[in-house]
Each structure stands twice: as structure tokens, then as C-alpha cells.
Amino acid sequence: MPTSMRVVELVRFGGADAAFAARELPRPVPGPGQVLVRVRATSVNPLDLQTRRGDYRDQVTLPAVIGNDVAGTVVETGPGADDFRPGDEVWYLAPVFAEQGTYAEFHVVDQALVAPKPARLSHVEAAGLALVGVTVWEALVERAGVRAGERVLVHGGAGGVGSVAVQLASALGAEVVTTARARDHEFVTGLGADVAIDFSDGDYVPKVRALGGVDVVLDTVGGDTLSRSPEVLADRGRVVSIVDIPEPQNLLAAWGVNATYHFVFVSPGRDKLASLGRLVDQGKLRPVIGTVLPLADVAEAHALLEGTGDRRRPRGKIAIAVPS
Structure with missing residues (x-):
């Protein structure tokens, strides 16, 4: 298990081109009732654009790792976190304005917010559907x-x-x-x-x-x-x-x-994910992924979602793959 992780941080409010920087941070450690997840995919949402622009600057202290969608694999559990085991594939919506967001290789979250990933979905698809x-x-x-x-x-x-x-x-x-x-x-x-x-x-x-x-x-x-x-x-x-x-x-x-x-300002919850997962399993719901970009290209993902310049906004979600 590495002791550090790659992240993309929001370092200044404003336009996408100069807002983000990649760096190494210590890998988080799960506390009581928490799980450590190796993030396989996340996505970009309008909430992320608003955070980057500074609409919620009172809730965000820079530099900050933002992002809310996660699909990945449990790699470690904290004391009392008995719902999951290392190797379980999961998806969840991280709390808004959490201490650390999801533009990162690893993420810690309370197990109560986590649900098993629907088997019919890839990690990219699950991350595009969570929020x-x-x-x-x-x-x-x-x-x-x-x-x-x-x-x-x-x-x-x-x-x-x-x-x-x-x-x-x-x-x-x-x-x-x-x-x-x-x-x-x-x-x-x-x-x-x-x-x-x-x-x-x-x-x-x-x-x-x-x-x-x-x-x-x-x-x-x-x-x-x-x-x-x-x-x-x-x-x-x-x-x-x-x-x-x-x-x-x-x-x-x-x-x-x-x-x-x-x-509606979204709030996370395992029960909602479970309900969505059942619809996925029944073939009644599928995520629409318009574009997949690597973690290093978060700024480009933001620009695509905004449709700035000559960029044409894709249908559906813009997902972020987090390579090993």
C-alpha cells in the first residue's frame, strides 16, 4: 500500500485553465466506521464548476481536493467498519464540501454512505451515475x-x-x-x-x-x-x-x-444508491457517459462541461478515469 497518493487540487477560484494543480499528498487512513477506497473513477458535475468558480468559497478553503462521485475498490477498513471487506467494489456520493474530495487516487468515507457497485456497471459508468x-x-x-x-x-x-x-x-x-x-x-x-x-x-x-x-x-x-x-x-x-x-x-x-x-441540494445516502442499483439491474436505468478523461485532465473536463471556447458540451456525463 503506498503511503502517498496523486491528487488534483483546486488552487485558485476562477476559470478552469489556471484553477488546478497536480501534487502528491499523504494517503488517508480510515477512522472508526470508515473505509479507504481506491478510486477507479469519478466525474465532473455542475456543482464542481460552481465550487471552482468560487460560488461556495465560504465552505471551501484552498488548496482543496474537490469532487463527489466515486466508484472504486475497498482497500482498507477502519475499526468497526464491518459492512465491507478489502476487494469489494463500491460506489457512493461523497458528502458535499468534505475535507477531501474525489479528484484523487484514494478516498476515505463513512461506510454508511457506501453501496455495492451494480455488477452491470463499469467503474466509469457507476461514477457517472452516483451524484x-x-x-x-x-x-x-x-x-x-x-x-x-x-x-x-x-x-x-x-x-x-x-x-x-x-x-x-x-x-x-x-x-x-x-x-x-x-x-x-x-x-x-x-x-x-x-x-x-x-x-x-x-x-x-x-x-x-x-x-x-x-x-x-x-x-x-x-x-x-x-x-x-x-x-x-x-x-x-x-x-x-x-x-x-x-x-x-x-x-x-x-x-x-x-x-x-x-x-433540491443533493444529499448522499446508501438507500438511494440501492434503489438506483435495483433499476440498473432490471435494465431500466443506465448512465450516459459522453466523455472519459484521465485524472490529469480535470481542467479540460471542466471546460468541456461549461462548453467554453470551441468546445462542444457532450451528451450525458463527463467521467474521470483514475489510473493505477
Whole structure:
């Protein structure tokens, strides 16, 4: 077992090109109830972009190893950590703003947050599903309470979160409407969307209203989605947003349809991973991995997710492979 590990640290807030630096740090040691995991893969999420830009600078002390998704192998257990053994393949969502994030070769975590990795998934696939999967589960199941026969509007169905939300809503028995560019319509209908609307070709609201409205709106894009959702909601409809929106929006129209709003900031949990794993095993859910980059290219992964310069943002998730 090595006594040190390679990490990629966030060394300054701002743009991706100058934000990160690779270095060696001491390998962490698991404490009571913890496991040490050899990270095989992680991924990049919008939360990472916000952290890098400095949106959460009050919670992050530089230099910092950030990142939240993990798929890997248990290599050591701490006192009282009896749920896992060395060699077990696991996946989990690390606590947000933990002392050490997941852009590293090794990671320590409380065993209560860890679940066995679904056998059908590679480490890269599992890492690409952890945070977005838990987010979507909390949004659609725990908050919106989506039921079979309802109609759900997923904004941004070709994205990392949206591609999982389309699948989960379909697996729950809902009729799924999603917004996506025309070039992505075949892709999102292949995931389970019943109707795909080109958001770049005029206003989506009349097109959704022509379908009879929706029971649930999942906002993954921000903008004026909160204020416009009452225009497409059925009575007692629900809106769930996972986007930080600093500007206030006029929600007066929400009273007219008795709307309920939920705001989700993801929280880890083994039970959510177990539920997602069962859907994976049943063939009802699969991660969508658009690009895989090595740990050394974290800055490029951030730039790809932002779609800066001439970079075209890929469908689905950007995963990070952590080589031995």
C-alpha cells in the first residue's frame, strides 16, 4: 500500500485553465466506521464548476481536493467498519464540501454512505451515475412523488441530470416530455421520452400546453423556468429545481394552480444508491457517459462541461478515469 497518493487540487477560484494543480499528498487512513477506497473513477458535475468558480468559497478553503462521485475498490477498513471487506467494489456520493474530495487516487468515507457497485456497471459508468442519480431520485421520488400515469416535463433531457431523469420518470410509469435540441431528439426518445420539444425553436410553453399540461416540472436549466412553470402545470402540480437561481422570480401565477415548489441540494445516502442499483439491474436505468478523461485532465473536463471556447458540451456525463 503506498503511503502517498496523486491528487488534483483546486488552487485558485476562477476559470478552469489556471484553477488546478497536480501534487502528491499523504494517503488517508480510515477512522472508526470508515473505509479507504481506491478510486477507479469519478466525474465532473455542475456543482464542481460552481465550487471552482468560487460560488461556495465560504465552505471551501484552498488548496482543496474537490469532487463527489466515486466508484472504486475497498482497500482498507477502519475499526468497526464491518459492512465491507478489502476487494469489494463500491460506489457512493461523497458528502458535499468534505475535507477531501474525489479528484484523487484514494478516498476515505463513512461506510454508511457506501453501496455495492451494480455488477452491470463499469467503474466509469457507476461514477457517472452516483451524484446525478441520487439528485434525480430525491427530486422525482422523494420530493415530487411522481406516480404512474402522471405527465412529467424534464428540462434539458440530453444533459447529465436530464438523461437520468427521463429514464427514471419513465421507469416510474410517467409520460415523459422533455426539452432538447432537435439533434438530440432521437437520443432522448431512446431513453424513454414520449415527447421531445426543441427549446431552441420558439417557446416551449404553447407546445406543452397543447399536450394538456404536466403534473411535474423538473428544472435542470435555470433561467425563468420557475416563473413560467405555472403556465404548463395542471392543478396541484409540482416543480422541482436543482439550479441555484440568485435572481428573484415572480411566482404569483403559482397560486392559480395550487403549485408546490421544491428546491433540491443533493444529499448522499446508501438507500438511494440501492434503489438506483435495483433499476440498473432490471435494465431500466443506465448512465450516459459522453466523455472519459484521465485524472490529469480535470481542467479540460471542466471546460468541456461549461462548453467554453470551441468546445462542444457532450451528451450525458463527463467521467474521470483514475489510473493505477
